Amino acid sequence: MTTPRDWAGPFLEQAREDLRAAEATYSSNSPSTFCMLMQMIFEKLAKAALARKNIQPPKSHQVASRLLLLLERTPSGTVLPGVSTTLAFAAVRDLENAQPAVVNQIVKNGGAQYPQLEYPWKNPNTNFVEWPAKHLPIARRVADPRDPVGPQLLKLARTLEARFNILFP
Numbered sequence: 001m002t003t004p005r006d007w008a009g010p011f012l013e014q015a016r017e018d019l020r021a022a023e024a025t026y027s028s029n030s031p032s033t034f035c036m037l038m039q040m041i042f043e044k045l046a047k048a049a050l051a052r053k054n055i056q057p058p059k060s061h062q063v064a065s066r067l068l069l070l071l072e073r074t075p076s077g078t079v080l081p082g083v084s085t086t087l088a089f090a091a092v093r094d095l096e097n098a099q100p101a102v103v104n105q106i107v108k109n110g111g112a113q114y115p116q117l118e119y120p121w122k123n124p125n126t127n128f129v130e131w132p133a134k135h136l137p138i139a140r141r142v143a144d145p146r147d148p149v150g151p152q153l154l155k156l157a158r159t160l161e162a163r164f165n166i167l168f169p
Helices: 004-027 031-052 064-073 085-097 100-108 137-143 149-162
Strands: none
Touching: 004 031, 004 149, 031 064, 031 085, 031 137, 031 149, 064 085, 085 100, 085 137, 085 149, 137 149
């Protein structure tokens, strides 16, 4: 019989695989794909952290923000060398809010359409179809070489991966 902790290693290993892909994607200047991969990385890291705490990982995509809450409650969890946690944590929340299932749930509950990762959407203000590579705000920020959000997301993911066993024993 599996326990919640049995899920930690597999989620962590898949997050590592996704991180390698995100690093390659960032270097190839594909910001929307980079953002999609980063969202997936933080979701998997969050599920691994919860599993380490013997909590069954949720089947939801709205879990990265729980990782940030765990970090904020962990001694030295927000003191991560080289990481601007204020900037990186806000970006992780932006990525989570752009996950298609999260956006669809918001719209279903009467909220406004929000730009999303992966798929085109209809802008309710213009009635034009928009897509992540051109219209997703965080992807546009990642594409801007003056904005540190892309490197900070990578630093946060690398640091969490490297310190995972210390932060979440």
